[in-house]
Amino acid sequence: MSTTPTNEKVRYGFYGRLSPDFPSQIIIDSTELCNLACIHCPHPAFKQSEHYAGRSQDPALNKKIVDEVREHGKGITQYIRYTGEGEPLLHRYIYDMMDYAVKNSGTMVTLTTNGTLLTKPRIEKLLDIGLGVIDISTDAFKDETYATIRVNGELPVVRQNILNLIARNKERGSKTKIILSFIEQPQNEGEGPLFEKFWKEAGADYVVVRRLHSGAGAVKNLADDLAKDDANKERTPCLYPWERIIVNPRGELVFCPQDWVHGSVITDYRTTTIKEVWQSQFYKELREAHTCNKYGKHAFCGNCPDWKQTRWPDEGRSYANMVEEFKNREIS
Numbered sequence: 001m002s003t004t005p006t007n008e009k010v011r012y013g014f015y016g017r018l019s020p021d022f023p024s025q026i027i028i029d030s031t032e033l034c035n036l037a038c039i040h041c042p043h044p045a046f047k048q049s050e051h052y053a054g055r056s057q058d059p060a061l062n063k064k065i066v067d068e069v070r071e072h073g074k075g076i077t078q079y080i081r082y083t084g085e086g087e088p089l090l091h092r093y094i095y096d097m098m099d100y101a102v103k104n105s106g107t108m109v110t111l112t113t114n115g116t117l118l119t120k121p122r123i124e125k126l127l128d129i130g131l132g133v134i135d136i137s138t139d140a141f142k143d144e145t146y147a148t149i150r151v152n153g154e155l156p157v158v159r160q161n162i163l164n165l166i167a168r169n170k171e172r173g174s175k176t177k178i179i180l181s182f183i184e185q186p187q188n189e190g191e192g193p194l195f196e197k198f199w200k201e202a203g204a205d206y207v208v209v210r211r212l213h214s215g216a217g218a219v220k221n222l223a224d225d226l227a228k229d230d231a232n233k234e235r236t237p238c239l240y241p242w243e244r245i246i247v248n249p250r251g252e253l254v255f256c257p258q259d260w261v262h263g264s265v266i267t268d269y270r271t272t273t274i275k276e277v278w279q280s281q282f283y284k285e286l287r288e289a290h291t292c293n294k295y296g297k298h299a300f301c302g303n304c305p306d307w308k309q310t311r312w313p314d315e316g317r318s319y320a321n322m323v324e325e326f327k328n329r330e331i332s
Helices: 043-047 059-072 094-104 120-129 143-149 155-171 192-202 220-229 274-278 281-292 319-331
Strands: 025-029 079-083 108-113 133-137 177-183 206-210 244-247 252-254 265-268
Touching: 025 059, 059 079, 059 094, 059 274, 079 094, 094 108, 094 120, 108 319, 120 155, 133 155, 143 155, 155 177, 155 192, 177 192, 192 206, 206 319, 244 274, 274 281
Parallel strands: 025 079, 025 244, 079 108, 108 133, 133 177, 177 206
Antiparallel strands: 244 252, 252 265
């Protein structure tokens, strides 16, 4: 059994919720499609690149993922998260996919959405499924700020959608937790406390304030700023190779959730398993590159300026801590 490290030398590795046997988080990148063009997100540029084809996750692979979590992730995998490069609710079969995961995975299932599509009929479908968490990203308290950041969206519409979700969730006595997400950036400076106060009073179960990242360098102006800030800092390992794995809409296993250029692709999931890849020589060498700070064979990681944006289990609160607390409350 892994234990919390006792000194700085063994701080980075498998301990706490992190297991060498299987990932503690499974990310299902549901679709490349998105109905917004957020200024902090690489999607607008991604949509114009050779990497984009409007793909969506194969339901058959979704079943394979869930079945593998049930078989190998018991007591290890904290949650399966439906999120990714686009808006999950644009996937034609997303409700069936999440329903299968809730009924068969043996772990918590969460959804991250921009909230624009949370009509009353869709709210009923989501609450019928019994998700553990619905996480809505809005990033603004003021209508005009939202319009600047989340291009093509309207905060009054999204706000009412969320309020309807919170109200219906309570009416049904559902165990689903409603989370509001706020990414700190120059355009919404000073709005964080107002955002948190409003949504807590409105009945949200939690408000997550996230740090701005560059999408592994995909948003160049943000990447340049982060690189300047960290020019004289000693680099530390990124958490992701020890924590999570992603299945992208191409059906590939990927080691970085911020990969918009397919630079972290490992292999085709159709020909292997998550367990096999997680315990593979590839991952062993990737983790070694991070702990030794030698990225000669891993240029995607070596060029990424977002390494300090991840928090290890002993470095403070993270999204994983929040999920863990929700699960512990259910047990108690």
